[in-house]
Amino acid sequence: MRNAVLGALALIALPSTANAAAFMNGGFETGPAIGAQGFTTLANGSTAITGWTVTGDSIDYVGSYWQAGEGSRSIDLSGTGPGGIMQTFDTIAGVTYNVRFLLAGNPDGGPTTKVLSTVASGNLPQVNSFNINNTTRSNMGWTPFTYSFVAGASTTTLAFTSGTQTAFGPALDGVSVTAVPEPATWAMMLIGFGAVGASMRRKRVQGRAHA
Structure with a gap:
């Protein structure tokens, strides 16, 4: 039990040693200035959105052009052509993580069904779709989705x-990454089990003393 408690305490300590590479800016609120048209196109390799790197052709960094899923910024993952974004952040190998995000679609043009692929390094991708029927720029119809992955190393790259x-293209906002359960929760559970075990041992010793 002592080893289990020490392991739990180690889990608490691990994330705090890597705060510089923690997952960040899932709402895309920190990024470049947006022009009067309400969006800015960012090309492959751009790191202008804090924490993220643009992949593929390009993306549109969207401000007032349409209703954000949360806050005031969001992403169209097709700029002048199909693109994407990725971020590398600290994880704990063997731990399961849930990625939650909001999905919608650019209502200005076809196809009607927008397709998004989500993948974490070392895991299989997940494909989700969004139908833009009955949506507008002022009513985007943002819909929540969840993607789960198991970290295979001390860092993981998440890509949309x-x-x-x-x-x-597909529109993205409100990305969050959470350990399942969080390391601190595991630690508290293990410490609690240790306390219960110690209490039971004391009762057994007291019972023998009264016998």
Whole structure:
């Protein structure tokens, strides 16, 4: 039990040693200035959105052009063509993580069904789709989705990619990454089990003393 408690305390300590590479800016609120048109196109390799790198062709960094899923910024994962974004952050090998995000679609043009691929390094991708029927720029119809992965190393790269081969792609916002359960929760559970075990041992010793 002592080893289990020490392991739990180690789990608490691990994330705090790597805060510089913690997952960040899942709402895309920190990024470059947006022009009067309400969005800015960012090309492959751009790191202008804090924490993220643009992949594929390009993306649109969207401000007032349409209703954000949360806050005031969001992403069209197809800029002038299908693109994507990725971020590398600290994880604990063997731990399961849930990625939660909001998905919508650019309502300005086809296809009607927008396709998004989500993948974490070392894991299988997940494909989700969004139908833009009955949506508008002022009513985007943001829908929550969850993607789960098991970290295989001390860092993981999470990538979102447009599967829509036009300039009117899937829209993304509100990304969060959470350990399942969080390391601190595991630690408290193990410490609690240790306390229960110690209490039971004391009762057994007291019972023998009264016998």
